[in-house]
Amino acid sequence: MSAQAPAARVLRFDTFELDLRTGELRKRGVKLRLQGQPLQLLTILLEGAGNLVTREELRSQLWPADIFVDFDHSLHNAIGRIREALGDSAEIPRYIETLPRRGYRFIGRVEEVQAPWISAPRTSAENGAENGNNAHEAVDVAPPTKRRAALVVILCSSVAIALAAWATWRHFYIKSAVPPIRSIAVLPLDNLSGDPSQEYFVDGMTDELITDLAKVGALRVISRTSVMRYKGTKKSLPEIARELKVDAIVEGSVVRLGKRVRITAQLLHAPTDQHLWAETYERDLGDVLRLQSEVAQAIAQQVRAELTAQQQVRFRSARPVNPEAYEPYLRGRYYLSNQFTMAKPLNMAKGYFEESIRKDPGFALAYSGLADSYTYLALFGQGELTPDRAYKLAKEAINKALELDDSIGEAHDTLGLLSWRFGWDWGAAEREFNQAIALAPSYSCAHEDRAVYLSFMGRRAEALAEISKSNSIDLGPSSAMTESAAYYQMRDYVNLLEASRRGVVSNPNEWTEHYNLGVGYEGTGKLLEAIAEYQKAVEISDGNQDVTASLAHAYAVIGRRAQAEKILHDLERKSKSVHVSPYIIATIYAGLGEKDTAFEFLEKAYQERSLEISWHVKADLRIDNLRSDPRFQALVRRVGFPQ
Numbered sequence: 139m140s141a142q143a144p145a146a147r148v149l150r151f152d153t154f155e156l157d158l159r160t161g162e163l164r165k166r167g168v169k170l171r172l173q174g175q176p177l178q179l180l181t182i183l184l185e186g187a188g189n190l191v192t193r194e195e196l197r198s199q200l201w202p203a204d205i206f207v208d209f210d211h212s213l214h215n216a217i218g219r220i221r222e223a224l225g226d227s228a229e230i231p232r233y234i235e236t237l238p239r240r241g242y243r244f245i246g247r248v249e250e251v252q253a254p255w256i257s258a259p260r261t262s263a264e265n266g267a268e269n270g271n272n273a274h275e276a277v278d279v280a281p282p283t284k285r286r287a288a289l290v291v292i293l294c295s296s297v298a299i300a301l302a303a304w305a306t307w308r309h310f311y312i313k314s315a316v317p318p319i320r321s322i323a324v325l326p327l328d329n330l331s332g333d334p335s336q337e338y339f340v341d342g343m344t345d346e347l348i349t350d351l352a353k354v355g356a357l358r359v360i361s362r363t364s365v366m367r368y369k370g371t372k373k374s375l376p377e378i379a380r381e382l383k384v385d386a387i388v389e390g391s392v393v394r395l396g397k398r399v400r401i402t403a404q405l406l407h408a409p410t411d412q413h414l415w416a417e418t419y420e421r422d423l424g425d426v427l428r429l430q431s432e433v434a435q436a437i438a439q440q441v442r443a444e445l446t447a448q449q450q451v452r453f454r455s456a457r458p459v460n461p462e463a464y465e466p467y468l469r470g471r472y473y474l475s476n477q478f479t480m481a482k483p484l485n486m487a488k489g490y491f492e493e494s495i496r497k498d499p500g501f502a503l504a505y506s507g508l509a510d511s512y513t514y515l516a517l518f519g520q521g522e523l524t525p526d527r528a529y530k531l532a533k534e535a536i537n538k539a540l541e542l543d544d545s546i547g548e549a550h551d552t553l554g555l556l557s558w559r560f561g562w563d564w565g566a567a568e569r570e571f572n573q574a575i576a577l578a579p580s581y582s583c584a585h586e587d588r589a590v591y592l593s594f595m596g597r598r599a600e601a602l603a604e605i606s607k608s609n610s611i612d613l614g615p616s617s618a619m620t621e622s623a624a625y626y627q628m629r630d631y632v633n634l635l636e637a638s639r640r641g642v643v644s645n646p647n648e649w650t651e652h653y654n655l656g657v658g659y660e661g662t663g664k665l666l667e668a669i670a671e672y673q674k675a676v677e678i679s680d681g682n683q684d685v686t687a688s689l690a691h692a693y694a695v696i697g698r699r700a701q702a703e704k705i706l707h708d709l710e711r712k713s714k715s716v717h718v719s720p721y722i723i724a725t726i727y728a729g730l731g732e733k734d735t736a737f738e739f740l741e742k743a744y745q746e747r748s749l750e751i752s753w754h755v756k757a758d759l760r761i762d763n764l765r766s767d768p769r770f771q772a773l774v775r776r777v778g779f780p781q
Contacts, residue, residue: 379408547578631661
């Protein structure tokens with residue numbers, strides 16, 4: 139009789155067995171790759187099969203209070219790994235049921251079986267009896283060494299076949315279980331640092347992760363402005379997914395402790411809330427750019443997005459950055475992203491970017507941000523900078539950014555804007571917008587700038603196609619702003635009214651939307667409604683000169699000449715202390731019917747390469763009474779618009 143070793147506990151469910159002694163999970167005898175906390179969690183659930191295991195119980199057993207960990211994401215991660223190993227799903231569970239905000243329950247049938255640890259060597263007689271041989275017949279027994287070798291070969295072959303079968307099953311199961319993912323949204327990351335003052339840092343990390351993912355051409359990545367409205371939302375992921383029209387959602391958290399930063403990210407199939415992947419990354423703050431690239435690259439791999447060789451190189455080439463430079467950079471981006479049409483936040487952004495560059499002169503992104511600040515200060519800074527001074531400073535900054543890293547899509551977009559609005563170099567503008575989109579296919583700003591540029595050039599069909607692309611990425615307020623600007627350039631006042639009305643509803647404190655709505659009303663002959671919107675825009679913008687000139691022009695057209703002249707004289711006095719574009723003075727004189735004086739100021743505007751010429755001259759209804767004059771036709775030819 140053979141000797142038996144003590145028996146080990148094995149928990150069996152369906153075709154799976156969990157050996158509690160060895161800590162091994164097998165399916166039909168094939169060991170599965172599940173270990174660590176996911177395996178411990180599965181053990182707890184199996185031993186309590188049929189009963190709720192609360193989140194608090196799991197935390198106390200697996201994540202003691204003295205261990206620094208993001209519990210929610212770690213638990214979600216562990217459950218996701220178990221479900222992946224078992225071929226289970228959250229929406230139609232066969233094994234693990236989620237009880238929202240309470241815990242989990244194992245719902246499969248579990249039985250405990252006994253399994254021998256090690257069997258004693260069997261005699262030849264026992265082998266023969268098992269095979270049905272007569273004890274009196276001769277038994278051909280191979281030499282022990284050869285027999286063991288043969289058994290090893292057979293065992294290894296069986297295991298290899300089983301592993302190959304499992305790998306094949308897993309590949310096709312997962313591939314078929316999760317629909318293809320072609321669009322994705324990164325929800326605002328949670329600030330788990332315990333410090334509310336770090337919100338800007340966490341929002342900046344969200345923004346940079348979106349920017350990195352926007353480089354993946356195989357993915358449609360929703361813009362920052364579209365996802366930030368979900369910060370702190372109680373909406374379910376499937377609901378958010380439907381609103382954003384995406385296949386997958388990334389959510390996660392940021393913990394910052396001193397010079398260390400940790401990102402925990404997880405990927406979910408949005409319509410079903412099915413967990414697909416989760417991981418935690420931790421680095422020194424100086425290596426944060428590489429950390430963000432690693433997270434973006436991992437997400438791209440999980441959704442099976444094809445990365446070109448150039449994209450792979452860009453993800454791997456993220457350089458270290460001085461931590462003391464990264465913080466002011468994020469603060470600068472925060473101000474630039476939230477209010478780029480107001481002078482005060484633009485000056486705040488400029489100051490932070492300058493500080494970032496002082497602390498790390500090799501930080502390309504800081505130069506790109508500084509160039510944006512100068513550009514928008516020239517456009518919306520109430521005359522603080524003359525066009526030539528702003529162009530010089532912005533061009534120097536953007537050239538330095540591209541010298542350090544010519545793969546920054548945002549920098550090429552800014553260069554396109556500079557070439558268009560300041561340089562009047564139409565061909566260079568289009569090349570840079572195209573390059574920005576090639577480098578970052580989901581960078582919404584580049585699509586928006588290109589859409590408005592195409593409408594400015596009179597290429598309506600291409601502009602509308604670009605607006606459609608932009609709207610698929612950016613569902614936030616800036617998409618309505620882009621449509622309004624494009625329809626303004628097309629002189630399509632009916633659609634301008636519709637787009638700017640949507641813009642006012644979604645962003646009532648954005649003065650440009652009220653201004654565009656006023657233009658839409660004036661273009662459709664509703665001057666009193668136009669005046670009301672111009673007045674709102676003047677108030678919200680703190681007296682933007684261009685809007686003020688539109689109000690004066692409207693006053694002049696309806697016969698309120700004294701009010702128009704008062705605004706005109708106020709602007710002329712202001713021009714002695716700050717820059718006031720001669721172009722906007724010309725529009726008021728045009729409204730007053732003083733054409734010769736209007737042309738004098740238009741000539742001054744041409745000589746200083748006024749930014750208003752490269753925006754207004756083809757579409758501005760304020761100068762319609764000048765367009766038939768040969769002097770105006772000559773001006774257009776000198777500006778060099780393509781015919």
